[in-house]
Amino acid sequence: MTTVGVVTGAGRGMGRECARRLVSSVDRLVLADVDEATVTAATEELSDSGAADVEPYVLDVTDEVGLARLATRVEELGTLRAVAHVAGISPTMADWRRVFTVDLVATARLAEALRPLATTGTAWVCFASMAPVIGGLEVDDATAAVLDDPLAEHFLDRIRETFGPMVEQPGVAYSLAKLGVKRFVQQEAVRLGPLGGRICSISPGLIDTPQGRQEAAVNPRMAAWAEQTPLRRFGRAEEVAAVAAFALSEQAGFLSGIDLLVDGGVCAAVRGPAVGR
Template sequence: MTTVGIATGVGRGTGEACAKRLVDMVDVLLLADRSEAAAAAVAKDLSGHGGSTAVEPLGVDVTDRDDLARLAGRVSELGTLRAVAHAENVPPEEADWRRILEVDFVSAALVAEVLRPLATVGTAFVYFASVSPLIAHIDPDPAVAAVLDTALEGDFLARLRDAIGPAVEDSAWAYPWATYGVHRLARAEAVRLGPTGARACSVSPGAIDTPETRMEAARYESVRQLIRRTPLSRTGRCEEVAAVAAFLLSDEASFVNGVDIVVDGGLYAAVQDD
């Protein structure tokens, strides 16, 4: 049986770090990124380490159902889906509220819908979220929660905006809502997948040392304050987050399902009572 893994958003940061961890866990690793050139560069790097895993780059827009269907078709051609690390995201400072919700949340719902039929005993999914909805105390009323559960309906963004209000049009506020949606999605997927023997979890990083985080820290005192309040007194590394994702995708985590793992150096513990 040929096992197949997928890592999305591999062109930078945590997605690339996940690819480096997954390459030793499956027989074939598909590297998906909006930039096929970026995915190809990571594939070249991984292939140069001399491992036995075949690495294949693909240009995939995770917000495009047709692109994801092509990705699923490739998995079916190759073998059995074993592990999915969905790490594609868009930094809040690089997009408006609609794009943030589309890439950081709706794409996860699309990935779940398209790849769910390929799940079997031992398949595991990890969806990347953020500690931000925990810090922002996102706790929607039932009406808003019901809208969040319809992310694949055509008028989703308009209805979510009506439910939450104009505040969601602020990118800094859209991001915690998007990643809260991922938390909710991962729990729902765990219930859906459980009878097949497959699993789903989410991972919520805190402040991770990326160019985007450094730029935000230089620009915003609030970001600097969060970093200062992190009990470990530093930002995290992409490799540290990827290590947690790799554990959740491994057989060692075979009874871990439907949970969110916070990887934030203790930040939420320090601020949760604020």
Template sequence: MTTVGMVTGAGRGMGEACAVRLADMVDVLLLVDRDAASVEKVAEGLDAAGHRAAAEPFALDVTDRDGLARLADRTAGAGTLRAVAHAAGISPTMADWRRIFEVDLVGTALLAEALRPLATEGTAHVYFSSMSPLLAGVDPDPAVGAILDEPLREDFLDRMREAVGPGIEQSTLAYPWAKHGVARFARKEAVRLGPVGARVCSLAPGIIDTPQGRQEAARQTSMQRLVEATPLGRTGRSEEIASVVAFMLSDEASFLNGIDVLVDGGVCAAVRDR
């Protein structure tokens, strides 16, 4: 059996680090990123390093339904889907509130929808959420939660704005709401895929030293305060996140399902217990 792995957002940062780890876990590794040049460079580097997997770049915007259908077809043609690390996403300084929801939450749901028919015994998914909902205190009532749980409805964004209010148009508020939606979606997808023996979890990184993280830190002074409040006294490294993702996707984590794993150096514990 030829096993297939997939990493989205594989062109840089945490996605690239996940690709390095998965390259020794599967036979074929699909590297998905909107930036074709960066993901091609990562694929070339993995192949040159002599990893187990044959690395294959796949340029794709995760909000593109047709592109996701092609990705699913390529995955099915390559072998049996074994591991998915969905790291693609955008942060508050990168787009407006609608685009943040579209990429981070709707894109996650679209990817899951495309790959759902390929799930089988031993398939495992990890979607990247965030610690931001914990820090922002996102805790929707059941009515708002029900709206958040239907990200593929055509009127989803309008319903979210009506339910949460105009403040959702601030990207710094839209981001934690979207990422909270990712964690909720992972739980529901775990229930959907469990009967075939597949697992789904989400992972919430803290402040990680990546190009995207540095961009946020340069524009949001609160980021440095969070680093200072982190009990370990530093930012995290992409490789540290990738190590946790690799475990979550491995057979050693075969009973880990439907949860959000927080990897933040302890900052949420420090800030929330004040």
């Protein structure tokens, strides 16, 4: 059996580190990214490792035709073993509609495309964020019902109607979309289980990546959170990738439907109970 792995957002940052971890865990590894230059460079780097056969796949994760072609290619290569869906954008990168479309809607569409390939031993991780946790984001039942159906017609209009005009702030949209990813993973765990598959979400905290630094430059709260992080530092992309690699491994065979918060303890410090003396 030829095993196949897929990493989205594989051109840089946490996606590239996840790819570096997975290259020795599967026979064929597909690296998907919207940026052809970075995904080609990542492919060349990992191909020199002598482990899996690695190939690039230029993909905008919001492109349904591209997702269908990706599924076809994976099926041609072998048996789907691992998916690390890392691709996403942050608040400084787009308006609220684009944030929802890339971070939540595309996650559901990728799952829809690849779900028919799931079998015993297939494992997924989808990247969420600490944002809804540290922000204490809560939604009412009406908003939750809309959030749980991201492929519904007029989803964006419906989420604005139920949550209100604040959703047009990219930071709010980002937190809400990432909450949606975590909820989607819970649903998907129920769908994949009977097929023998598993899925978890991973919520990175303050991670030293190009995208993370871009956000920190314009969001003063991030500097405050960095000071409150018990480990007194930003995380590294390879540390998040190590958690993803474990969640995708056979050692995590009974792990599914949960979120793994990789934040150095900052959410515990900011949102948790007061520390006793």
